[in-house]
Amino acid sequence: MTTNVGVLALQGDVDEHIAALERAGAAAFAVKTPADLERAGALVIPGGESTAVMKLLERFGLKEPIVHRVAAGMPLWGTCMGMIVAARDVADLNQPTLGLIDITVRRNAFGRQNESAEVALPIAAVGAPPFPAVFIRAPWIERCGPNVELLAKRDGHGVMVRERNVLATSFHPELTSDRRVHRYFLAMVEQFAERVKGKSSTAA
Amino acid sequence: MESTGTITVKRGLAQMLKGGVIMDVVTPEHAAIAQEAGAVAVMALERIPADIRAAGGVARMSAIELIRSIMDAVTIPVMAKVRIGHFAEAAVLQQLGVDYIDESEVLTPADDKYHIDKHSFTTPFVCGARDLGEALRRIAEGAAMIRSKGEAGSGNIVEAVRHMRAIGDGIRELSVAPKEELVARARDLGAPYEIVAEVAENGRLPVVLFCAGGVATPADAALMMQLGAEGIFVGSGIFKSKDPKRFARAIVDATTHYSDPSVVLQACRSLGGSEAMPGLDVRSLSERELLAPRGN
Numbered sequence: 001m002t003t004n005v006g007v008l009a010l011q012g013d014v015d016e017h018i019a020a021l022e023r024a025g026a027a028a029f030a031v032k033t034p035a036d037l038e039r040a041g042a043l044v045i046p047g048g049e050s051t052a053v054m055k056l057l058e059r060f061g062l063k064e065p066i067v068h069r070v071a072a073g074m075p076l077w078g079t080c081m082g083m084i085v086a087a088r089d090v091a092d093l094n095q096p097t098l099g100l101i102d103i104t105v106r107r108n109a110f111g112r113q114n115e116s117a118e119v120a121l122p123i124a125a126v127g128a129p130p131f132p133a134v135f136i137r138a139p140w141i142e143r144c145g146p147n148v149e150l151l152a153k154r155d156g157h158g159v160m161v162r163e164r165n166v167l168a169t170s171f172h173p174e175l176t177s178d179r180r181v182h183r184y185f186l187a188m189v190e191q192f193a194e195r196v197k198g199k200s201s202t203a204a
Numbered sequence: 205m206e207s208t209g210t211i212t213v214k215r216g217l218a219q220m221l222k223g224g225v226i227m228d229v230v231t232p233e234h235a236a237i238a239q240e241a242g243a244v245a246v247m248a249l250e251r252i253p254a255d256i257r258a259a260g261g262v263a264r265m266s267a268i269e270l271i272r273s274i275m276d277a278v279t280i281p282v283m284a285k286v287r288i289g290h291f292a293e294a295a296v297l298q299q300l301g302v303d304y305i306d307e308s309e310v311l312t313p314a315d316d317k318y319h320i321d322k323h324s325f326t327t328p329f330v331c332g333a334r335d336l337g338e339a340l341r342r343i344a345e346g347a348a349m350i351r352s353k354g355e356a357g358s359g360n361i362v363e364a365v366r367h368m369r370a371i372g373d374g375i376r377e378l379s380v381a382p383k384e385e386l387v388a389r390a391r392d393l394g395a396p397y398e399i400v401a402e403v404a405e406n407g408r409l410p411v412v413l414f415c416a417g418g419v420a421t422p423a424d425a426a427l428m429m430q431l432g433a434e435g436i437f438v439g440s441g442i443f444k445s446k447d448p449k450r451f452a453r454a455i456v457d458a459t460t461h462y463s464d465p466s467v468v469l470q471a472c473r474s475l476g477g478s479e480a481m482p483g484l485d486v487r488s489l490s491e492r493e494l495l496a497p498r499g500n
Contacts, residue, residue, distance in 0.1 A: 009223070010223065011223040011224045011460060012222060012223060013216075013220055013222060014222070014223065015222075016219060032460075032461065047220045049221070049224060049245070049280055051239055051279060052224055052242040052243065052280070052456070055240075055241075055242045055456075056242060056460055059457065060460075060461075080220070108279065112301050112302075112303055113302075113304065113327060114209070114298065114301055114326050114327055116213040116216070116217065117206045117207055117213060118206070118207045118210050118213060119207075120205045134212055134213060134216055135213075136213055136217050136220060137217065137220075137281065137303070175216050175219070176212075
């Protein structure tokens with residue numbers, strides 16, 4: 001199975017995600033336009049600045065197609081900025097988001113850059129040992145909807161969640177050499193590709 | 205177990221800014237305009253470089269109240285400048301909690317021989333460079349991000365082009381150099397062997413490389429991105445133009461889609477008849493008016 005994983009490339013650490021996905025065995029490419037998005041079987045929204053990227057998503061016509069594709073089952077993973085962009089809403093800020101996962105996030109919740117940290121984070125879903133999680137001006141999850149599965153917590157705050165085809169992490173697995181979270185996402189991608197295939201063969 | 209101030213988190217913030225535009229701002233209102241236009245960070249300053257140049261005298265770290273008010277006005281990262289070698293100014297900015305410190309030739313140097321030991325700080329630093337050797341010396345001192353120096357406040361892209369090409373040429377030369385040459389290359393570059401070997405191996409700097417110093421138009425931004433910049437600092441180019449809001453947005457759009465001429469055209473068009481900042485012929489500046497040679 002080779003699903004092409006797109007990495008949203010309006011701004012942020014795009015190359016790091018592409019390299020990490022490739023090392024985890026996937027085919028990955030940069031998504032800058034709606035035409036690029038059509039070629040993607042799954043999408044990663046990388047780290048970056050969420051206010052800037054939300055504006056660029058609207059200006060360059062990517063907002064609607066992403067919302068549409070994810071609603072139709074395309075797997076999506078947001079890291080840090082990507083989690084904010086994918087969230088239902090942002091606590092205490094009137095900031096637009098794509099509303100792809102039923103969570104409320106708090107931006108820069110762990111602090112400004114001086115509080116950015118590397119943390120050994122236990123994540124049962126990817127197994128032992130703890131994951132080397134890199135948090136950079138990171139958000140945390142303040143509220144989870146009823147269908148959201150909480151996969152990891154740091155200091156009592158949610159930092160990794162999944163709802164059906166959408167995965168979100170406050171931290172940056174692409175900045176380390178540990179590929180377990182990338183592999184977890186690729187397993188999700190495979191699972192949803194099977195489902196789509198299953199549906200189309202039933203239709204046929 | 206939690207570790208703050210590691211190389212990974214310091215370099216990491218710059219990685220999150222890639223593909224974006226960092227804008228010089230002198231008021232909270234400017235900062236809000238920059239954020240609204242899609243800036244990924246702002247540089248908080250008392251005066252933009254063109255005005256520092258015009259004012260003359262000694263340019264120092266900005267007033268703390270001003271930097272604080274800009275930090276309160278936006279949610280994006282806030283950077284601020286210290287004089288080359290002035291580690292006490294840097295300690296003040298770290299205590300204040302800015303997200304990045306620019307040890308900058310735009311301010312009057314405090315030390316004409318040595319830069320700050322940037323490893324000893326939790327807050328990451330960005331430094332300017334004119335060529336590969338200078339970039340690698342700053343990285344050896346702990347810089348977590350490099351920018352071309354260009355010639356700040358000139359509105360003239362020629363120096364930034366020269367510096368970006370020099371850095372790129374240096375990297376390309378190293379990446380094809382036989383291994384036995386690397387010690388001598390390190391000596392010639394005036395940089396530690398370990399970092400030189402790393403650049404030779406990976407064909408890129410170990411930190412993010414932005415362009416700074418002379419960007420005044422969307423096409424300037426597209427040019428620098430195509431020359432290998434991973435993002436753009438715009439100093440005077442926005443708030444010395446006739447229409448800062450439009451210039452800010454147009455430069456962001458052109459940086460995002462730098463390789464697509466139809467988007468860059470649209471960005472240029474969006475300026476209508478608004479004029480860019482006035483430019484200076486760098487050759488008309490005397491030695492002591494040039495900012496880029498400060499710090500080496």
